[in-house]
Amino acid sequence: MSMEKSSFEPTQEFFDQWLKTYETTCGRLVEMPAIGPSREKSEKLMKGFSSFVNLYAAWMDSSINLQNVFMEAMRRMHEKTGSEMEGEISPEKYKDFYKAWIETYSETFKEFLKSDHFASDNGRFISYFMEFQKRNREMLEENYLKPMNLPTKAELDDIYKELYSLKRTVKELTSQVKELSEKK
């Protein structure tokens, strides 16, 4: 499908150039090990920033791909209805146009969504999004929740794990007691 090839090459090129420049300038500063009394906090902050750049890069890739699909759908739509939609547009024609629009866009997007290309892009985007959310939460916990002595997600997870393990033990013991009492 022609949408695999970018119709947004200038956008892609600009972004690639921006990313390269970032990686060779600010990016290197961000990756630099922190020193001094606040090194742990600074490093976390910088890692958070780095994860944001990764997310931004993945988002840009996905956006450009999506724009290409939209362009391809629009091209197909024009091929299908270009001549029919000339002159006065009646409501009947409008309905036919809507039908063709839904069909063309659905089919074009389905083709794109079926591609391995989309699957890997989507997987990468979700991974970066999760990483970004995790870093964000850690920063929030570090700078707000801990100083205010409020429980963090990690602490709650510890409790949940303990509770889960206790519940499982209780269930196992209850079933053993039941079995033993039935044997009697």
Add this chain to the structure above:
Amino acid sequence: MNDLILIEDYKKFKLGMELFLNLPEFSVGTTPSEIIYTEDKMKLLHYIPTAEKQHPVPILVVYALVNRYYILDLQPDKSVIRRLLDKGFDIYIIDWGYPSGVDRYLTIDDYVNGYINNAVDKIRELSGLDKISLLGVCQGGTLSVMYAALHPEKVKNLITLVTPVNFDTDKGLLHIWAKSLDVDSIVDNYGIVPGNLLNAGFLLTDLFRLMIDKYVGLFERIESGPDDAVCQQRNEETFKNFLRMEKWIFDSPDQAGETFRQFMKDCYQKNLLIKNKMELNGKRINLEKISMPLLNVMAEFDHLVPNDASIPLNDAVSSSDKEMLVFPTGHIGIFVGSRSQKEVCPRIAEWLKPRSLDGSREEKFKQKRKNQRSKVRTK
């Protein structure tokens, strides 16, 4: 002519908006039931019989963890549950509830060897029977298959409805996307995987139809004839039916993280279940242990569970009495479509009837089947 069409469209839109503003309340899952067992957030419901009990073997319906069980009882005229009750079956269903943070460490083992097993034991205790029938739906079918393989001594019949067991297919978008998903990062980040995240994936499978055309279609179905009272009643029903389905679609429970992790990795990414390599708490699931009668029901146009994902089950089990049914409908249509009520439910009931008999009558049926099979072979 053009003006008339415009006026008609405007009238429909106006009527539609009025309906939205004044629509009486609507309900889902109205077939009366009682809770007979609870464990954590899981509830076991027993449907109150609507007909004289004709088949002694009770049925336990196991629905998926994503979305809610009431799609099987959406409204009185679109209810798999009601159709089976009317045929004299004794029906139980598991309501998984809405998992929260405290459930994040629940595993598939907890669901299969814990909740389902305890529900089965409760029904066995109440019915006084050693074995019951299992009707697993979608992901609930996959869990039922696991259960039947691990506890064949408690399952008399296994019915799977749009159930994936072979995940190595590129026919469904979910199967394609799942391969590249970083499941660990999702579970580690959320703990409890948001239902809305999964719902976004389901919507993406047919974005334009599900997010635009469906709503346009609703307004197009509005009737504005000369008999306004009759039209109004029909329109109200159309809107109520639409909203029932809309409620179900967006009523998406969050997922227990560890269960999601194992299901995605072992099933969707490694396809271990059909290879007899999947383990629950150290116990290997061998599908050949499934020797009870099996009915595998599929929807021909299923975009979420393609037929390729369900068909291999029949070859993987050791049951001699096994059947496959494919209906020309979709993943949801198989529960709520008109074909579901007219064809799917009656066919399931027909299949179950002779397999839900008491001892002596069942022996006669088995003998009859044996004779039929030998006749087929001779031919």
